Amino acid sequence: VLSDRPMVLNAVPSTHVRATFNAVRSTGALAAGAWAVSVSKGIENDSLKRMSEVISEAAPALAGRVAVLAGPSHAEEVARALPTAVVAAGPDGLREKLVDVFNADHLRVYTNPDFVGVELCGALKNVFAVACGISDGLGFGDNTKAALMTRGLNEMVRLGVSEGAQVITFLGLAGLGDLIVTCTSRHSRNRSLGEKLGQGKTTVQALAEMTMVAEGYPTSKSAQQLADRHKLDLPIISELYRILYEGKPARNAMRDLLSRPPVPEMMHIQSFIQQSPA
Amino acid sequence: VLSDRPMVLNAVPSTHVRATFNAVRSTGALAAGAWAVSVSKGIENDSLKRMSEVISEAAPALAGRVAVLAGPSHAEEVARALPTAVVAAGPDGLREKLVDVFNADHLRVYTNPDFVGVELCGALKNVFAVACGISDGLGFGDNTKAALMTRGLNEMVRLGVSEGAQVITFLGLAGLGDLIVTCTSRHSRNRSLGEKLGQGKTTVQALAEMTMVAEGYPTSKSAQQLADRHKLDLPIISELYRILYEGKPARNAMRDLLSRPPVPEMMHIQSFIQQSPA
Numbered sequence: 001v002l003s004d005r006p007m008v009l010n011a012v013p014s015t016h017v018r019a020t021f022n023a024v025r026s027t028g029a030l031a032a033g034a035w036a037v038s039v040s041k042g043i044e045n046d047s048l049k050r051m052s053e054v055i056s057e058a059a060p061a062l063a064g065r066v067a068v069l070a071g072p073s074h075a076e077e078v079a080r081a082l083p084t085a086v087v088a089a090g091p092d093g094l095r096e097k098l099v100d101v102f103n104a105d106h107l108r109v110y111t112n113p114d115f116v117g118v119e120l121c122g123a124l125k126n127v128f129a130v131a132c133g134i135s136d137g138l139g140f141g142d143n144t145k146a147a148l149m150t151r152g153l154n155e156m157v158r159l160g161v162s163e164g165a166q167v168i169t170f171l172g173l174a175g176l177g178d179l180i181v182t183c184t185s186r187h188s189r190n191r192s193l194g195e196k197l198g199q200g201k202t203t204v205q206a207l208a209e210m211t212m213v214a215e216g217y218p219t220s221k222s223a224q225q226l227a228d229r230h231k232l233d234l235p236i237i238s239e240l241y242r243i244l245y246e247g248k249p250a251r252n253a254m255r256d257l258l259s260r261p262p263v264p265e266m267m268h269i270q271s272f273i274q275q276s277p278a
Numbered sequence: 279v280l281s282d283r284p285m286v287l288n289a290v291p292s293t294h295v296r297a298t299f300n301a302v303r304s305t306g307a308l309a310a311g312a313w314a315v316s317v318s319k320g321i322e323n324d325s326l327k328r329m330s331e332v333i334s335e336a337a338p339a340l341a342g343r344v345a346v347l348a349g350p351s352h353a354e355e356v357a358r359a360l361p362t363a364v365v366a367a368g369p370d371g372l373r374e375k376l377v378d379v380f381n382a383d384h385l386r387v388y389t390n391p392d393f394v395g396v397e398l399c400g401a402l403k404n405v406f407a408v409a410c411g412i413s414d415g416l417g418f419g420d421n422t423k424a425a426l427m428t429r430g431l432n433e434m435v436r437l438g439v440s441e442g443a444q445v446i447t448f449l450g451l452a453g454l455g456d457l458i459v460t461c462t463s464r465h466s467r468n469r470s471l472g473e474k475l476g477q478g479k480t481t482v483q484a485l486a487e488m489t490m491v492a493e494g495y496p497t498s499k500s501a502q503q504l505a506d507r508h509k510l511d512l513p514i515i516s517e518l519y520r521i522l523y524e525g526k527p528a529r530n531a532m533r534d535l536l537s538r539p540p541v542p543e544m545m546h547i548q549s550f551i552q553q554s555p556a
Contacts, residue, residue, distance in 0.1 A: 072424030146350035150455035177428035
């Protein structure tokens with residue numbers, strides 16, 4: 001499939017990206033000068049590498065030649081030509097190539113030079129979609145979900161800036177935009193996984209009922225590992241990790257989240273805004 | 279009603295706040311040392327004053343003694359004790375009083391010292407809820423709406439920072455949080471007004487069908503006036519103004535929004551982030 005193709009489009013589940021590109025390398029089929037676009041959304045467990053890094057390591061011919069697309073873009077709607085806006089990130093030159101390839105009347109492709117930020121946004125939003133699904137499954141309302149998304153974005157900013165991302169990216173299509181669509185849409189698989197957990201199912205039961213991959217499951221583990229790396233107290237990520245990996249009942253986790261004392265809203269985020277690269 | 283009451287809670291539609299507090303002043307009923315909490319969301323047409331400013335002008339006994347509550351808090355859900363998080367803003371001292379009065383198990387009250395930012399967020403989000411309703415009425419999808427909300431927050435930041443708000447506030451409950459709930463909820467009156475416009479009704483027809491006030495209608499005019507004051511090109515606000523006040527068909531306005539050339543995502547916002555007060 002790949003022979004003589006100038007562009008490789010990667011859309012496999014994040015946990016299979018390394019094996020896939022190991023196989024790509026071993027076939028020797030990549031065309032000279034080929035570049036890759038990745039739409040897989042995740043962070044590798046333990047190594048905590050982003051997908052562009054995993055691809056570059058597994059297939060060194062693509063090192064420095066991987067770009068990503070992110071943003072609120074349910075495939076069902078893109079296929080129906082409903083107006084959609086996404087963001088291209090990656091090395092200089094490749095972003096503009098992505099615009100050339102993908103920009104169309106109904107698919108606006110903005111560019112963003114913050115490669116780390118766009119990739120982290122795409123991965124981390126799935127974690128909060130699971131949390132929003134739990135809120136739905138517990139019977140909570142739109143208010144609760146909006147608060148979870150807002151405080152979730154706050155946690156995303158703190159993790160992202162610690163990894164070198166720009167805070168402004170979290171205000172964009174890959175951050176806020178994709179967070180909104182993933183947390184609110186009936187079609188979101190990650191929200192759906194959370195809903196089952198909120199209804200009282202165990203992680204094993206909920207995962208067994210999924211017919212498609214919910215990236216939020218492995219990414220929650222990576223998010224907790226990233227928080228540990230940077231010694232950050234990120235309560236939504238931590239409670240979700242306890243639910244998914246340690247069997248904590250969702251209702252108890254939500255109760256513990258809500259019993260934290262109220263604080264100045266931006267207490268934890270202010271210093272991260274200030275340390276964000278301009 | 280007001281005699282000897284230490285706290286006045288204002289929740290009248292924004293276009294009636296000045297007349298209401300003119301009446302309050304003329305009764306002379308305000309207790310000595312009374313303070314006010316406002317949950318009215320709007321910006322006065324022409325004067326472009328925020329509601330706390332309007333109240334302070336109309337009833338000078340309250341000047342410097344007005345605080346606000348904002349954030350994702352549909353009343354129907356607060357009444358059912360579904361978990362809700364809001365933000366208190368206003369003069370030092372009053373924010374903490376608001377926490378004392380309103381914080382409860384199911385209503386977490388955060389504080390934010392950015393008074394201007396919190397008030398502008400609360401008002402401006404209704405403008406974008408009308409825009410999202412139009413998108414729904416035209417039959418567009420979740421992708422379109424998420425893009426409108428994201429680019430809308432971008433316009434809110436540029437207007438807000440121009441008025442002296444902190445960018446960080448737009449990432450919070452009054453900004454992002456309330457934007458999400460107002461733009462996505464089936465219960466939102468502003469979204470509902472937009473939906474009628476998207477379905478091809480005129481402004482007069484759509485407003486006549488509303489049984490409750492849609493603050494987004496007057497606030498769209500104030501938002502356009504604020505953009506003019508600061509010489510800002512804010513495409514969503516401008517197209518919405520043309521629909522609501524100049525009879526431009528919603529479908530044409532959306533087509534014009536979508537035909538703008540793609541640009542670096544943060545091109546217009548970067549300088550505003552840098553000029554935001556810390």
